[in-house]
Amino acid sequence: MKLPEAFLQSIEGVKGFDRESFIKVHDEGNQVTSIRINPIKTDAHSLWDSDKEIKLAGVDQASVPTSIPWTNYGYYLPERPSFTFDPLFHAGCYYVQDASSMFLEQAMSQLADLSQPLKVLDLSAAPGGKSTHLLSILSEESLLVSNEVIRPRCNTLIDNIIKWGKSNALVTNNDPAAFKKLPGYFDVIVVDAPCSGSGLFRKDPDAITEWSLNNVALCSQRQQRILADILPALKENGLLIYSTCSYSEAEDESIADWLVNEFEMKNERISLNDEWGIVESVSPGHGAFGYRFYPNKVKGEGFFISCFRKVNEEKEVGGKLPRIDTASSKEKLILKDWLKSDSLEILKDHDTFRALPAIFINDFIRLRGNLNIQYTGTELGQIMKGRLVPDHALALSSLLSPNVASTNLDYAEAIKYLQRKDLATIPQTKGWQTVSYKNHPLGWINALANRINNYYPKEMRILKQSNDSAFEK
Numbered sequence: 098m099k100l101p102e103a104f105l106q107s108i109e110g111v112k113g114f115d116r117e118s119f120i121k122v123h124d125e126g127n128q129v130t131s132i133r134i135n136p137i138k139t140d141a142h143s144l145w146d147s148d149k150e151i152k153l154a155g156v157d158q159a160s161v162p163t164s165i166p167w168t169n170y171g172y173y174l175p176e177r178p179s180f181t182f183d184p185l186f187h188a189g190c191y192y193v194q195d196a197s198s199m200f201l202e203q204a205m206s207q208l209a210d211l212s213q214p215l216k217v218l219d220l221s222a223a224p225g226g227k228s229t230h231l232l233s234i235l236s237e238e239s240l241l242v243s244n245e246v247i248r249p250r251c252n253t254l255i256d257n258i259i260k261w262g263k264s265n266a267l268v269t270n271n272d273p274a275a276f277k278k279l280p281g282y283f284d285v286i287v288v289d290a291p292c293s294g295s296g297l298f299r300k301d302p303d304a305i306t307e308w309s310l311n312n313v314a315l316c317s318q319r320q321q322r323i324l325a326d327i328l329p330a331l332k333e334n335g336l337l338i339y340s341t342c343s344y345s346e347a348e349d350e351s352i353a354d355w356l357v358n359e360f361e362m363k364n365e366r367i368s369l370n371d372e373w374g375i376v377e378s379v380s381p382g383h384g385a386f387g388y389r390f391y392p393n394k395v396k397g398e399g400f401f402i403s404c405f406r407k408v409n410e411e412k413e414v415g416g417k418l419p420r421i422d423t424a425s426s427k428e429k430l431i432l433k434d435w436l437k438s439d440s441l442e443i444l445k446d447h448d449t450f451r452a453l454p455a456i457f458i459n460d461f462i463r464l465r466g467n468l469n470i471q472y473t474g475t476e477l478g479q480i481m482k483g484r485l486v487p488d489h490a491l492a493l494s495s496l497l498s499p500n501v502a503s504t505n506l507d508y509a510e511a512i513k514y515l516q517r518k519d520l521a522t523i524p525q526t527k528g529w530q531t532v533s534y535k536n537h538p539l540g541w542i543n544a545l546a547n548r549i550n551n552y553y554p555k556e557m558r559i560l561k562q563s564n565d566s567a568f569e570k
């Protein structure tokens with residue numbers, strides 16, 4: 098792996114950069130695999146224990162996954178398994194994510210009051226690593242707006258939010274400038290900015306050919322534009338978390354200085370444990386603290402994060418809210434048997450029904466008036482001829498009633514289900530039900546008198562062929 102000399106020279110002298118060991122770790126090209134567990138679906142012990150068949154974690158007693166020290170949910174795996182052929186991956190039991198990025202949890206837990214109901218914006222959210230993490234650490238009374246400006250990238254983001262199974266989130270597709278219409282609205286804004294990507298060189302060598310000093314300069318300008326557009330939407334005293342996967346000062350410390358200079362943002366320090374290997378940097382202009390992750394110092398990829406408090410006053414605008422369509426009492430009665438909670442507002446859009454915790458209804462109305470909402474809460478399905486045809490999202494949601502029938506599949510059948518093939522398993526009951534693997538729902542089937550219809554979404558089905566003939570049965 099040949100790192101560009103112009104790149105190496107450009108970060109010479111940057112805090113924590115050690116040329117020799119940095120080059121060495123890239124030459125070795127070792128891949129670090131880490132996952133973050135979904136605490137509403139599983140925990141580490143049940144995941145490792147349940148995984149004997151496919152050795153998700155390479156757990157053959159000798160090698161046990163180790164936890165990532167700056168998060169409660171992250172684990173390093175001793176080897177990279179085939180996630181595609183792990184039903185628990187599709188059930189949303191965990192998310193595959195770089196360990197350095199999980200440091201977001203330290204920023205949030207040290208600088209935000211997570212016991213409070215917070216309105217949080219993840220501005221550049223696709224594919225959903227930070228958003229799913231935020232959903233695991235925010236309180237139930239908090240609302241996450243997960244935004245992605247590039248429309249096709251919203252689909253993966255929505256799929257990942259659905260898998261995570263929480264209903265206190267909305268997915269939007271807007272340019273940062275659109276959020277100016279919501280002055281002082283958010284308690285926390287996370288800007289995981291598009292960047293020149295040098296932090297990914299080890300994982301994705303193609304990023305090396307795309308790197309140039311010119312691109313770093315362009316990224317830095319774009320980051321400023323994004324931040325200038327989004328800052329009015331942050332509340333007075335609100336928290337801005339800015340991160341990149343670039344080592345370049347122009348995208349990191351210089352942006353920190355610019356935020357202090359232009360917007361009088363107050364930089365916040367995060368306490369570190371020396372053993373973590375994270376480097377605290379200080380910006381040259383205003384002494385703002387930032388946190389640098391180098392792959393030769395931490396077990397993870399390149400990353401930078403810096404946090405700020407907004408001190409300027411921002412007036413939140415109110416105004417009259419328009420009415421929205423909600424389910425009738427008759428429709429609510431149809432839906433009741435499918436749902437665990439009754440503190441929900443059921444939104445109606447023609448025949449389609451969505452559930453959102455009732456406490457967010459005014460937020461939803463306000464956001465809908467200003468943003469392009471792509472996904473809301475949990476999609477429940479459509480009511481046709483007085484019956485619910487359930488949506489895939491409901492099967493994976495924590496809102497699903499335990500009274501809804503479910504058929505457990507063995508490993509080979511679970512893979513067949515995920516490939517959208519016919520099942521050999523005979524369910525004990527007829528009608529709509531979930532199919533599960535190790536008690537984790539994967540999606541819906543409808544068992545009719547003479548056949549079983551597989552309702553796993555076509556666009557999500559496994560197309561890849563496994564090398565193991567046991568999977569092909």
Ligand SMILES: C[S@@+](CC[C@H](N)C(=O)[O-])C[C@H]1O[C@@H](n2cnc3c(N)ncnc32)[C@H](O)[C@@H]1O
Nearest residue numbers: 221222223224225226227246247289290291323
């Ligand atoms: C580093 S990635 C985000 C990764 C994501 N936060 C996660 O943890 O999975 C940066 C994101 O910024 C988005 N983006 C690109 N141009 C943008 C712009 N002008 N404004 C806001 N976001 C942008 C990209 O589409 C991409 O999804």
